[in-house]
Amino acid sequence: MGKIKVGFGFDVHQLKENHPFVLGGVKLEHYAGAYGHSDADVLLHAICDALLGAANLRDIGFHFSNKDDRWKGISSLILLQHVVALIKEKGFVIGNIDAMVCLEAPKINPHIPAMKTYIAEAAGIGEEDISIKATTNEQMGFIGREEGVVAYAVCLIERE
Numbered sequence: 001m002g003k004i005k006v007g008f009g010f011d012v013h014q015l016k017e018n019h020p021f022v023l024g025g026v027k028l029e030h031y032a033g034a035y036g037h038s039d040a041d042v043l044l045h046a047i048c049d050a051l052l053g054a055a056n057l058r059d060i061g062f063h064f065s066n067k068d069d070r071w072k073g074i075s076s077l078i079l080l081q082h083v084v085a086l087i088k089e090k091g092f093v094i095g096n097i098d099a100m101v102c103l104e105a106p107k108i109n110p111h112i113p114a115m116k117t118y119i120a121e122a123a124g125i126g127e128e129d130i131s132i133k134a135t136t137n138e139q140m141g142f143i144g145r146e147e148g149v150v151a152y153a154v155c156l157i158e159r160e
């Protein structure tokens with residue numbers, strides 16, 4: 001069993017008109033937002049799954065069922081805090097996180113510093129260990145039609 005573990009996470013949520021859009025803990029001003037059982041923060045969900053995967057702790061739906069009212073509308077920053085506590089219990093600390101958001105609009109570049117601040121606080125790591133990137137889908141497919149938003153994340157964790 002190695003000291004350093006890699007994890008990968010993916011998430012997707014529908015975009016619905018006149019719905020709040022929370023991404024990386026930041027409330028985006030947009031005509032539509034991500035729809036889900038929690039606040040549907042697709043970026044934080046991908047990060048949670050990457051961390052859980054690295055620690056071999058199943059996935060976000062296993063720990064936070066979408067049938068459980070405790071998680072209804074919850075801020076995914078709180079879910080991330082829970083996940084970090086779980087991997088700490090298993091003796092791991094986070095090395096770094098690298099994430100990619102696939103979203104046609106709006107541009108998220110101006111919001112990335114605030115997202116890093118929120119994630120760093122929730123995960124208890126430095127902002128220099130968090131990378132967030134974005135791309136459109138060049139107007140193709142469900143992302144291009146602004147029907148949905150996707151995020152991918154990878155992370156490294158290591159034994160304390």
Ligand SMILES: Nc1ccn([C@@H]2O[C@H](COP(=O)(O)O)[C@@H](O)[C@H]2O)c(=O)n1
Pocket residue numbers: 102103104105106107108109110133134135136137138
């Ligand atoms: N929702 C998004 C999508 C993209 N960006 C930034 O724009 C750059 C160009 O995107 P393309 O998909 O046209 O290559 C991209 O590299 C990001 O820096 C963004 O901020 N928000």
Ligand SMILES: C[C@@]1(CO)OP(=O)(O)OP(=O)(O)OC[C@H]1O
Pocket residue numbers: 011012035036037038039040041045060061062064065066067071072073
């Ligand atoms: C976070 C949870 C729980 O509120 O709900 P959603 O916001 O729907 O998110 P998803 O990424 O589909 O899966 C995990 C869920 O169980």
